[in-house]
Amino acid sequence: MTTTKAAARAVLCLVVPRFSLPRLSFRSLALVTALLAGATLPAHAAEGMGIDGAHLPLLWGLPFVGMLLSIAIIPLLAGNFWHHHYGKVALFWALAFLVPFVATYGAGLATYEVAHAALLEYIPFIILLFALFTISGGILLTGNLHGSPGVNTALLAIGTVLASLIGTTGASMVLIRPLLRANDERRFNVHTVVFFIFLVSNIGGSLTPLGDPPLFLGFLKGVDFFWTTQHLFHDTAVVAVLLLGAFYLLDRHFYAREEKLPRKPDPTPDTERLGLRGLCNLPLLGGVIAAILMSALWKPGIEFTLFGTHVPLPSIARDLSLLALAGISIWITPAFIRERNGFDWEPIREVAKLFAAIFLTIIPVIAILRAGADGALAPLVALVTDEAGGPVNAGYFWMTGLLSGFLDNAPTYLVFFNLAGGDAQELMTRHAVTLEAISAGAVFMGALTYIGNAPNFMVLAIAKSRGVAMPSFFGYMAWSGLFLLPCFALLTWLYFL
Template identity: 75%
Template sequence: MVAARRCVRSCLGLAGAGVLLLAGASGALGADGAPALDGAQLSPLWALPFVGMLLSIALFPLLAGHFWHHHYGKVALFWGLAFAIPFALTYGPSATTHEVVHTALLEYIPFIILLFALFTVSGGILVTGNLHGSPVTNTALLAIGTVLASVIGTTGASMVLIRPLLRANDERRYNVHTVVFFIFLVSNIGGSLTPLGDPPLFLGFLKGVNFFWTTTHLFHDTVVMAGLLLTAFFLLDSYYYRKEEGMKLRRDPTPDTEGLGLRGAQNLPLLGGVIGAILLSALWKPGISFNIYGTHVELQWMVRDVLLVVIALVSLAITPKLVRERNGFDWEPIREVAKLFAAIFLTIIPVIAILKAGERGVFSPLVELVTGPDGQPVNVWYFWLTGALSAFLDNAPTYLVFFNLAGGDPHQLMGPLAVTLEAISAGAVFMGAMTYIGNAPNFMVLSIAKHRGVKMPSFFGYMAWSVGFLVPGFILLTFLYFL
């Protein structure tokens, strides 16, 4: 019960922190039906808080890690208010609140609730025992994690499997590459087949993309990338494994005192419940909606979010405390995501409005770059630009930017522009693996590995790995699907 109460407080804190940041400077609620924001009239200066927020995420952990660790919430609040206060003074509190409420109810809150549910449930699943990291074993673990990532999310799969992988290889001298390829496959590329897999795809789902659209349209892209990377990993791991045969073996710090097994298996049906709640919101259309300050919220969306919170609470109630302790489970990662993404979703409001204005907006050069002379999208540029920004900023808001740049109509993007949406989705998910900061699980895995004594490469050292092993695959995808 103590854990359940703690979860309730955490849940309220997550939602509260985000909603307060999203709405804090918006003023009192005004009349219903506030006019839509016309991006053609917005100056590029309105994008500065968004750029500042993303650069803060990229640079502060590297240049001022101690400060960032203790004050990232204040930094997020600063950039959120840097947008909200001037916007309210310029366009009035009523119009500002309309935009904030719309973003919070339709994008931010569902996004955080899904991450919260997956994080909580997967944190109650513990793989016990000590595997021994041979090339076959390691490749099998990566392959399993790649598949799981689309079922329980890249965050969930990363948290469930990174510790077993580290234990399996903790007596080996050469083990850095196992964590690097884990980030490539489990923390990123494996999450490409469902909206549960990676945050940008869930945002697409919230925008109206069908649940199984990514399963059918990104399957071949994912098979190509995963096949290339698993083959490269097996060959590389075999090389290092043979290299270690002539060396004096290190003492295995993980004794074989406990057989291979699974603790917290009662959470597995709850993962099915998460999937069921998402599918319910996609398939059940009661035709009932609520107008909240000009934003129409469908009943099935509200039911989905309530079910996800209940599932997380049930997981906390039925999972032994020892299981979570052995998993190193705590609330800090999800708290950080909640605060940072509150600022991201807030500051991206004018950016999306400008992009929706197309050639009438100040970002028209970008529109021209991704649009051919015949008015059709240039899918190569959508793939590489979405990917490049996803690598250095964050793949979820980057996906939103290019989704809207391509018109923002899910029916068009799933139909005549299907290859464009495929390019945006693949770029956001796959190239989030290019740096430690491209996707939230990357940094979490890095932190856990360093804590367990793995001498992980620096920011640019990791990029040397990603350029060497990922970019050739991306070039191949370009020629196969996007030219």
């Protein structure tokens, strides 16, 4: 065990020198091994042969449901246990799916499905998050903003715009710490983080393919780069204005209540002027954007086949570039900047472990959804199709959105993109409203739960580490239901009926 851990650290240290690596526990390695189990299974998968979701019973979704319920319930009932053992819980549910799957369908099919999920979804997903988390963690806003309703609303508005330029993860990591510092003398600050997740970690990323993974997948499928800017601008503007207005009024209410209470000491004194440190990381964020664009625009026609999964050369180049950019950030950023940011690896470590299990256990659920009317979830598919076989745009918006709130929104987007025909040119023109509904649902409703989008979890972990009493899984859903669902109902009435 010690040799395995030492080897893993040595390899990573070669990739990024001077990298103060997060501690690699054996259960962390085991969880990643579970996701990549197909690489070590003895049988070879038949190339291009995936699981037939039409013949899968819903019983195969139980590990995924168990994973979601664990995230929702265990922190509420046994917070200390979850904090120390969430990796073991994730590994349990990953193996609860993988072991019977191998026993039932054989090592070959398991190899293909697990390798496909790991190579095309999980690994690129976590590398992108890791790069944005690492680079943005090296940018420090110095000085002390005071979290008045006006200042907080302005920060949320800036973050909403920034999310479509550097991604929801990048914008969340750049702004969440300054926002927390600005409000660290406030007694009521939970609502500020909740609305930050709504706007910066989700809704703000709707205007470009760089903003959120579902839109990037659409870009790879042929959707024009600025199509979402043109067709989702009005949706985004309506929701953002409503939420910013609601937040301002709510923050004014809490701010007025605090003025009647004894003043709380400010942990961040006004001893330094406002400024921005770690500017060397800004070109690196530009490099992340360039690497993503390169992977979509560069078409050399070269790909590698691993366990039946085709991995294009541009995707490999993108992921290696992102790792290199993260390593450069660690190399050139002075240590005191990350220390003053309160930067640590726990948020990305938690996301990596939990989403490894989610990406694994979601395999049969996505397969059933892909089967459409022939699968066990046919009643859900019927909600997006009218009697003449045409699309029901409101159904696409709500079904894509609600499933994105509990499944990963990127594969959910792809399922409904393909269900609507899968032809980008036709969807952008003849069925533009349908594509708009799918895109808006996948991005906007990722804000419904903590697991709807990866930045949600990162912001949650950072806020909790700073002492913010964040709501439980279901408590957060009460917030999102109260403020988000009316906005989405209005969008439905305005644009999708």
